[in-house]
Each structure stands twice: as C-alpha cells, then as structure tokens.
Amino acid sequence: MPRTTYRFGDCRVDVSARELRRAGELVVLSPKVFDCLAYLIERHDRAVGRDELVASVWGKTEITDTLLGQTILKARRAVGDSADEQNAIRTIPRFGYAWVAPLTMEQTDAPPTSSEETPAGATRLPRRRLALAALVALVVGLAWWAGIRFAQHREVEVVPVAAGAAAVLPVEVQAPAEWSWVRLGLMDAIATRLRDGAQPVVPSDNVIALTKTPRQDERLPDVRAATGATLLVVPSAAWNRSGWTVHLELQRDGSRIAVDAHDVDVLLAGRAASDRLLTALGKIPPPDANDPQGWADAKLLQRVEAAVLTDDLAGARRLLDSAPEALKQSAEYALRLAHVDFRAGEFEAADRRLRALLAQTSSESDPVLRARVLNGIGHAAIRLGHADAAKQVYGEAASLLQDRAEPDELGQAYMGRAIAAQVLGQDEESRAAYAKARVAFDIAGDALALARTEANEGMLEAARDRYAAAVGPLDRAAERFERFGTLNELAMASNVQIGAQLALLEPHAALAASDRAWPSRERLSNPRIRHALEINRALALEANGHRREAVALLEGVTTGADPAREKSVLASARVELARIALDSGQAGQAAELVLVALPTLIDGDDARGRAAAWLTGTRALRAAGRAKEAADQVARFADWARSSRQPAALRFAILAEAEQRAAQQGTAGPAGDASADYERALELASAGAVPADVVEVALSYGRHLIASGQTERATAVVGRVAQWAERDFGCALLQARLYSALGQRAAWEQALARARGSAGDREIPPDAALFNGGASSASL
Known part of the structure; x- marks a missing residue:
C-alpha cells in the first residue's frame, strides 16, 4: 500500500521506515525521539497537547516534564532546530507543541510488512485482588520534581x-x-x-x-x-x-x-x-539596598521566574541571555540558567554548570548556596541514572542546611536522598529520609510537596507489599491532591490506594478510594491515566459485588483504548475480564482473553501482575478441557517464576503446580504431591503477610481438601481465612462448602447468609448453595 514521506529544508522523514535523512545522510535517533518527531509532523495542521504527546509516544500514565523536554530538544537538534529558534517545533506555553516548518508530502509504494506485532513494554497489571498501579514510587517522585527553587538566600x-x-x-x-x-x-x-x-x-x-x-x-x-x-x-x-x-x-x-x-x-x-x-x-x-543596578538585576530575574512558572523556557533563556555581563558572573545567574537547562531536559549541561559553581562555593563562606547547588547536582544525577552519586550530594546538602531556617530546601535534600535510596534498594534509609522530608515541608508550609512526599512514602510501602503501612500516607496524599485539584496525581495515588485496600481485603475502603478520584475522570486529558482509573474502579466494584458495573467498565476500556498505544491497558482489562469470565463459568472465553494479554505483560518489575495473569490462564485452560495446554503453561510459568526470583511470582507458580497435580490425580484418594505444593504455597503466602495472597492459596487448597475428603485438614486451612469471611465473598463461600461437608447445617446456613450478604449480583455456586449433609463435594 502507499506510504507518505515528508520533506522540509534538507530533511526527509519516512515514518513507515522510521528513517530521518538530513542532507542525504541517515540520522540515527532513539525510538522515542523519532516517535515524537513523527507524531508532530503527521499532525502539522494543529497543535499537540503535552498529555496527548506523552500518551501517544510513551504509552505511559505519566512522564516527567524534563524527560519530555529532553526528547523535544533532541528532536529539534536532529532537524537543525533549537529551543531559541523554534523553526520546526514550536513550544505552545502551558499546552504543548506544534510543527511549524513547511512540509512537502510524497507518496511511495510501501514494501510488504509482517503482520506480527511486537509485544509492548512495561505495565503494572492488576492481579486477582490488587489494583493496577499507575506508576511506581520512583517514577512518581521524579515526575513531581518538575521545578527547583533557586531563590536568593534569606x-x-x-x-x-x-x-x-x-x-x-x-x-x-x-x-x-x-x-x-x-x-x-x-x-x-x-x-x-x-x-x-x-x-x-x-x-x-x-x-x-x-x-x-x-x-x-x-x-x-x-x-x-x-x-x-x-x-x-x-x-x-x-x-x-x-x-x-x-x-x-x-x-x-x-x-x-x-x-x-x-x-x-x-x-x-x-x-x-x-x-x-x-x-x-x-x-x-x-x-x-540603595543599588539601582541590583534592583534592575532583581527585576530581570523576577521576569525569568515568571517565565519558568508558565513553562516558557525559551523566553526564560532569552531573558538570561540579555542580562548584563556583571549579572552573568553571579551565582544567582548560574543557578537560574542551570534551572532552565534542567527543566529543558539538558541534564548534562545543568550538571556541568552546577559543578563549576560548586567549585567556587565553600561551605564556610556560604553554606546555604552550596547546599542549593548540591541539591541541583543531585536532581541531575537522579535523572542521569547516578543514584549513588545523588545520594551522596543530597546527604551533604542536608548536613549544610541543618539549623539554617531553609526548610523547603532541606525538604528537597531529604526527598532526593529518599528517592536515591529507593533506587538502590535501601528501603529503611529511604523511609527515614521521606519522614524527614515530610517534617521539613510541613514546617515550610509547602502542602503540595508534603502531599507528594506522603504519596511517595505510600507507594514505596505498596511496592514492597507493605499495604497496611501504605494506606495512611496514600489517603492523606489523595485528600490533599483533591483539594489542590491536581487531578493526575489524585488519580495515580488513588489507583495505588485501591490496590492496597484490596490487598488488605478491605473492599469498602477500596471503593471509597475510587469514589474520591472518579468524579474528575472526564477531566483527565491523558487517556492512560483515565483508563487505569476505570480498571481500578472496576476491581473495587467487583470486590463489592457490583459485577455488571465492573464488566461494563472493563469492556468500555477494551473498546475505547487505542490498541496501538495502550497495549498494556488493554492487557490489564482483558485479564480482569478473564478472571470474571472464569468465575462465571465461561472458561473458554477466559482462556482466550488471558492468552492474548499475557505476551504484553512485563517480565521484570511486574512479576506479581504477570504471575497472577498466568495463574488465571492455567485455570481457564483446565476448566475449558485443554489439559495439555494447561500443563505446558504451568511448566513455562514455573520456569519463569524461579528465574525471576520474585516471591509473589514463586508462590503463584507453586500454587499453579499444586492445582495441576491435583487435576492430574483426580479427586479420589490421598492428595499426595499436590498437598505438598499447596502447603509450600500457603507457607510462602503466610510469610508474605498479604491477606489477599493468603486467601488466594487457601481458597484453592481448601476446595481441594474438601473434594478429596480431608475435612480435618480442610478445617485448619479454612480457619486461617475465617477472619475475612464477613467482607470477602470467596471466604464466605469456602466456609459454606466446609460446613456442608462436615454436616453442620446451622454453621452452613450462617456462612451461606454471609456469602449472600456480600454477593451483590454475583451468583452463589451450587456446591455452596446446597447442603449435602456431610458428603464430600465433587466440584473443584
């Protein structure tokens, strides 16, 4: 089929071939830089909003403004443009970017291409009881460090x-x-x-x-x-x-x-x-001070600050370039210029400028100025991937700022140290630094920075499966974001908060967290953030018995998400639909949904999400009568989980192996190897101390024991999850099955009443709804 190439100046862009040629020579670009360039060129008839560009090119819920600025800077340089000239890519202040260079379009015949699609990149997929995490704590922390205050010392x-x-x-x-x-x-x-x-x-x-x-x-x-x-x-x-x-x-x-x-x-x-x-x-x-030139300099720097506050970095740079020579030699000028470099994504330039200033600034002559410079170096180091160096300079800055009446700058130092420690896996040190940052921002009266600190604290705990510790700071942060009207931050914090509450088997609290962000969903310009919120609300609705609403939301995501740019979002929605379909007896549909979604899911830092999806897939294949495929998937799942060395992946894989052995053995006779695997999975889940994980294993193991007539052992397993039966539908059903197998009618009736109280529009399965007077159920 025909394809379009674009010519402008001495450049030629072939979007289909992903090539930029300048003066006939191939220009090598990173994928994101080329994607930004191509997206703006193809929409040369209009301005492109910042959120639209991020969602289309990165396919993520959020990236830092500085990363976007750095990518735009590289795109400009690739075509001979600059931030000052803006002859090709123009910045639209407080909106986004527009392609302004005249274009000539040519139609050529495209060579045949393969229809096979490469799986997309990273996402955090919801598991059975956990919400889709819109972002991890590190990314959030960096995204919120968009500005650095370089005020004069006071x-x-x-x-x-x-x-x-x-x-x-x-x-x-x-x-x-x-x-x-x-x-x-x-x-x-x-x-x-x-x-x-x-x-x-x-x-x-x-x-x-x-x-x-x-x-x-x-x-x-x-x-x-x-x-x-x-x-x-x-x-x-x-x-x-x-x-x-x-x-x-x-x-x-x-x-x-x-x-x-x-x-x-x-x-x-x-x-x-x-x-x-x-x-x-x-x-x-x-x-x-009676200093006319000093006042003129202060006025120029105030105009620079106003330009930065409105994201007009080119205007800020022009003002700084117009400064008198004496001002250009000052520390304040160097700090402001480094700030502009940083906000534009020119981290190396900012680092070089700041290190030159650091060499001229001693801790004895001006400790506060040196601390500000060190904070700036730390910010650049974090973005350049040098967490060790960042942690060191932030530590020195914090030491210099002790008892200096600069709480906001001190908070920045502690926040930076916390993020660096988190990157390095030093969780306790990160927690301590976040706590100190919180105190500093509280003293400074910086409520927005305080909210961001608490959100980062909560996300750190959630990322380490410490959900009980996560919900407090996440709730406080979400409340502040709601007051400030910072909708993206509110939605992202709420997503993680919903997941934490569901992990703790607190469905009502999860729905309340969803309710806080839900009214603003239509005002979220980034479709990925909006769709993540819709998926998380569906999880909360399902946990509260509103299955039809949940399915409608998930199906809306699968039809509304862009299949080219939101593959991970689609995978998330499909896995949740698969879990619901399997629970509703539609095993074939569930299997197909998971098998389509699984290749998209990330292998590394979302081991929990991929493992939960894989577990659902193996169950669906067995229930659909595809035993050999199920066995093959279990083997692949187990190999991957052991190589990942992630605790959540390992316990889900062991659970999948237990279920596979139980299915191969049948329900008659002793449990044998299946019970050994079940015991190991239950041991690992209990050690992890995540209620949802314990329930995941206990529901499967308990039904297996009841079906095989091992009611004494089943009693011990079911007893582990009895504390959640009042608010968890699955736990209440498991109790009803056990009491039916034991012939305890009164206890069975009470358990069945609890299940009906939390069922909502979910159906009560026949093996729990019927009292069999002590005969073992044959249903698994």
Whole structure:
C-alpha cells in the first residue's frame, strides 16, 4: 500500500521506515525521539497537547516534564532546530507543541510488512485482588520534581504554616499584553517580600496549582483549605500613563485590609505595597539596598521566574541571555540558567554548570548556596541514572542546611536522598529520609510537596507489599491532591490506594478510594491515566459485588483504548475480564482473553501482575478441557517464576503446580504431591503477610481438601481465612462448602447468609448453595 514521506529544508522523514535523512545522510535517533518527531509532523495542521504527546509516544500514565523536554530538544537538534529558534517545533506555553516548518508530502509504494506485532513494554497489571498501579514510587517522585527553587538566600525566622501563614494569589493585571509576566512574576515578588519581612508565606507553586480558574474568588476557599493559610493576599496591578498602581487586599477572618502603592516600575510599586501590608500586620519591612543596578538585576530575574512558572523556557533563556555581563558572573545567574537547562531536559549541561559553581562555593563562606547547588547536582544525577552519586550530594546538602531556617530546601535534600535510596534498594534509609522530608515541608508550609512526599512514602510501602503501612500516607496524599485539584496525581495515588485496600481485603475502603478520584475522570486529558482509573474502579466494584458495573467498565476500556498505544491497558482489562469470565463459568472465553494479554505483560518489575495473569490462564485452560495446554503453561510459568526470583511470582507458580497435580490425580484418594505444593504455597503466602495472597492459596487448597475428603485438614486451612469471611465473598463461600461437608447445617446456613450478604449480583455456586449433609463435594 502507499506510504507518505515528508520533506522540509534538507530533511526527509519516512515514518513507515522510521528513517530521518538530513542532507542525504541517515540520522540515527532513539525510538522515542523519532516517535515524537513523527507524531508532530503527521499532525502539522494543529497543535499537540503535552498529555496527548506523552500518551501517544510513551504509552505511559505519566512522564516527567524534563524527560519530555529532553526528547523535544533532541528532536529539534536532529532537524537543525533549537529551543531559541523554534523553526520546526514550536513550544505552545502551558499546552504543548506544534510543527511549524513547511512540509512537502510524497507518496511511495510501501514494501510488504509482517503482520506480527511486537509485544509492548512495561505495565503494572492488576492481579486477582490488587489494583493496577499507575506508576511506581520512583517514577512518581521524579515526575513531581518538575521545578527547583533557586531563590536568593534569606535568613528569616520560619514559622509553621498553621501560625498565621499568608497565601498570595496571582495578580489581576490591567495592562497591555506584553506585561503578562506580571501575573505570576509580581505574585512571587510580593510573596518573597512578605517572607523577607518575617511573614510566613505559602510557596507560590502551591497557589498556582489551586488558582486555575479565571475568577480568583471561585478558588479562595480551596486555597485556604488546601494550604492551611489563615491570611489571603489578593493583589491587582493597573497601568496607565503615569505608571503602575498595585493594590493588595488582605482577607482574614471576615475582615479586610487594603493598601495601595504607585510607581513607574511595577516591581517597585509591588514592593512598596508589600511593605505597607507588613506594617499593617505589625511587622517591620526589610531594609532596602540603595543599588539601582541590583534592583534592575532583581527585576530581570523576577521576569525569568515568571517565565519558568508558565513553562516558557525559551523566553526564560532569552531573558538570561540579555542580562548584563556583571549579572552573568553571579551565582544567582548560574543557578537560574542551570534551572532552565534542567527543566529543558539538558541534564548534562545543568550538571556541568552546577559543578563549576560548586567549585567556587565553600561551605564556610556560604553554606546555604552550596547546599542549593548540591541539591541541583543531585536532581541531575537522579535523572542521569547516578543514584549513588545523588545520594551522596543530597546527604551533604542536608548536613549544610541543618539549623539554617531553609526548610523547603532541606525538604528537597531529604526527598532526593529518599528517592536515591529507593533506587538502590535501601528501603529503611529511604523511609527515614521521606519522614524527614515530610517534617521539613510541613514546617515550610509547602502542602503540595508534603502531599507528594506522603504519596511517595505510600507507594514505596505498596511496592514492597507493605499495604497496611501504605494506606495512611496514600489517603492523606489523595485528600490533599483533591483539594489542590491536581487531578493526575489524585488519580495515580488513588489507583495505588485501591490496590492496597484490596490487598488488605478491605473492599469498602477500596471503593471509597475510587469514589474520591472518579468524579474528575472526564477531566483527565491523558487517556492512560483515565483508563487505569476505570480498571481500578472496576476491581473495587467487583470486590463489592457490583459485577455488571465492573464488566461494563472493563469492556468500555477494551473498546475505547487505542490498541496501538495502550497495549498494556488493554492487557490489564482483558485479564480482569478473564478472571470474571472464569468465575462465571465461561472458561473458554477466559482462556482466550488471558492468552492474548499475557505476551504484553512485563517480565521484570511486574512479576506479581504477570504471575497472577498466568495463574488465571492455567485455570481457564483446565476448566475449558485443554489439559495439555494447561500443563505446558504451568511448566513455562514455573520456569519463569524461579528465574525471576520474585516471591509473589514463586508462590503463584507453586500454587499453579499444586492445582495441576491435583487435576492430574483426580479427586479420589490421598492428595499426595499436590498437598505438598499447596502447603509450600500457603507457607510462602503466610510469610508474605498479604491477606489477599493468603486467601488466594487457601481458597484453592481448601476446595481441594474438601473434594478429596480431608475435612480435618480442610478445617485448619479454612480457619486461617475465617477472619475475612464477613467482607470477602470467596471466604464466605469456602466456609459454606466446609460446613456442608462436615454436616453442620446451622454453621452452613450462617456462612451461606454471609456469602449472600456480600454477593451483590454475583451468583452463589451450587456446591455452596446446597447442603449435602456431610458428603464430600465433587466440584473443584
């Protein structure tokens, strides 16, 4: 069939062949860089949103802005473009990117290609009782480190946020369009001035996250509730021929204080208004240096900060390039330029610039500046994959910042050290560093950073199967994300929270966690995040007996997800549909769903998800009468699990082997080797201390023992899961089967009543619904 190639300048792009040629020479690109380039070229008639580009190219729920920026930078360089020129790929501030170079399209005949599809990359697949984890703690932590504050050193008293902190809102600007930077630039300048006057102030990025609607009064209650601020500063700035008038209104407990200041310079007017507000609050404004050039430099750097806050990195770089030579020699200039490099994904450049500055900065002359530089080096090292080096520099930064009244910077150092330790598998050290970061951000009044820290703590615990320890921090983080309106973070934290609650066999709590994020699902622009939330809600619904709703959601994902870009999402939904189909007696359908999904699932860091899916597949094949295929899959499963050395994979594989031996032996006579495997699987599950895993093994082992007439041993196994019978449908059914086999009618009736109470629209199986007066069931 015909295919299209694109020409622009001296470049030629053949998307089908995945080739870029420049001046006739083949340009070697990484897959993601080429994918970004091709996606923008093919949509040259419109701008492409950031979330759309990430979902299409990476196929993930979320990536860091810096990774995206680095990829775009490489794509530009490949075609002779740059961030300053933007002749081919233009940045659309606060939206995404657009292809702007003129294109010539040519049609050629494509050679025949194989129809076989290569399996997609990594995902975290839900197992029987665990939710789809939208991301692991490391990725979340790095994704949320999008900005680094490089403010000038301030020795001020730090007061916890509860002690009368102020939140400064974005400025209402009445001026021509070229003054758009004033909205955030002056906001940050006012916040800095108030903070320098010993007034605790909520970090500006917290406020920006909460004030996304055009009308500020629509968000004032959210700012108060989310940040804990008791004072609100509502600023406005109006320009006319005589200069600028800055108006500040302080709102506190129903009372209002208003101050004004006028000056030809908007930042001078803002500073004067801030000083008058400090005086009204009974505080002493900080002294001013009589340094006109210093003030001009501060104004330029404030404009740079405003550009960074709006993600206009090219504009920030242009402003820095225009700085006078004396400013370019300063540490503050080097820090700002390194910050821009970092945000643009140029980690090596940022690292080089920061290390040069570090060599000029001693811990004796300026320990706070050195700590800031070290934090920046650590941030770059994490993204460059140098966790050992990052951990070391973060540790030095934390040591320098002790007792320096810089809690936000100290929190960054502890957070970085926690992430580095997590990468290195040093979990206890990571937990300790997260705890210290939490305290530091709490003192700084940075509620958003605090939420991200707690989310990372919870995800670390969930990644290590410590679900009871995970739910507390995840719940607190999700509550804060909901207040801040940070919808992606809310959805991702909720996904992991749902999984943790289901692992603990707390279906009502899992559904409550789903309810928190569910109303905002239509506002999630990234389809992968939205589909992950839909899959997790389906898991919570199924656990609460709402099977029809769960199936409808899962089927909606399988029809709505893009098969080319969301293979892992489709695999996740299909495995859950397979589990439900198997439980509903549709074994053939279940087998086909799993066999289609299994090759897509990751081999390495999602061993639990792949193992749970494989276990479902072996069960479905046996139930469908495909015994030889089932035996082959069990053998392959066991080989893989032992090579993976993952505890969850191993216990599921041993359980699969036990079930296979039991099926080959039949239900008559002694359990033999099957019982040995079952005992080993139960031992491993109990050692893992995950209730859902214990139940997974006990349900299978208990039914096997009852069917083979070993009621005494069955009693011991069923007794292990009796504590969950009130809230777990499977446990209640297992009790009913046991009491029926023992001839205990009253106990059977009570167990059956419990099962019916949690069944919802799930059917009660005949072998549990009928009392057989002590005769062993023949159903497995």
